[in-house]
Amino acid sequence: MENIKKYNKIFTAVFNVNETDLNGDFSITSVDNWDSITQLTLVSELEDEFDIMLDTQDILEFQSYEEGKKIVKKYNIEL
């Protein structure tokens, strides 16, 4: 599976949404069930999938679908 598909699959599972919902507006401010618990779950699933471990600052800044892509790319994961 392509990395972007894996990335999207984790988002759809964690937030219980369709892949078509994932766009530039998908963020902590627009998604009702995006809180600190789901954010940690999201990070944990991504870390497992891509075998990486995010720095604390990156976890704190992981607050949108698009920002998340930039952060994951910092760990040499091509999306």
Added chain:
Amino acid sequence: MILKGKVALITGTRSGIGKAIAERFAEEGAIVYANAREDNSIDSWAKAISRDFKTKVIPSYFDVTDHSTAKKKVLDIKKEQGQLDILVNNAGIVSYELLAMTSLEKLREMFEVNVVGMIHLMQIASRLMSRQKSGSIINISSIVGVQGVKGQLSYSATKGAVNALTKSAAKELASSNIRVNAIAPGMVETDRFKKVFEEKFSSRIEDIGMGRLAKPKEIANTCIFLGSNLSEYVSGQIIGVDGCTNF
């Protein structure tokens, strides 16, 4: 061999309590990642202990305030062993001074090592442990963090913080089956403290109910309990190992 099959990271193992903990963990069959700051400083000891107890004691050189290296070293453990079962946060610095003589610069440095470095390692280790749904984090505190003591304001402040963060982390991590406890030793007969004790505090022997300093091994033995499955329902506790000391 109560820790057989467990993988532990112990910080500050070059001497004193940390060294005793690492030796007891090895004796109980754990694979031990023994941390020290100075490169190559514990190589020969680690080799000897590995041989004596037929296990692996692997030196892990980093400064707990160097967060990026600390993270890399913890991830190395995960890569090499596939698991991290026990974290013993022992590395710390100590000083003796009155309130009016407390340097704020040194106070900040002490918090950076004794508290911030500890929290950072707990952050990384707990994320690995939560994926395993098991783990034990043991923070080495001090009796002065519980009782306070005249002439050690900075150190007692950091150890009070250790006690509070231990209790909070225990509550947060319990649902992931990660236990977090602290050990609060009294006066311990390490080479470093023995000298200070003889020079400055020999009259304090009267404060110790049992009338003697603790052996480092006696602190290590409580660590064995907290690292093992014997303590699987114990979390959020500050366990005094102080021979009934009352300052």
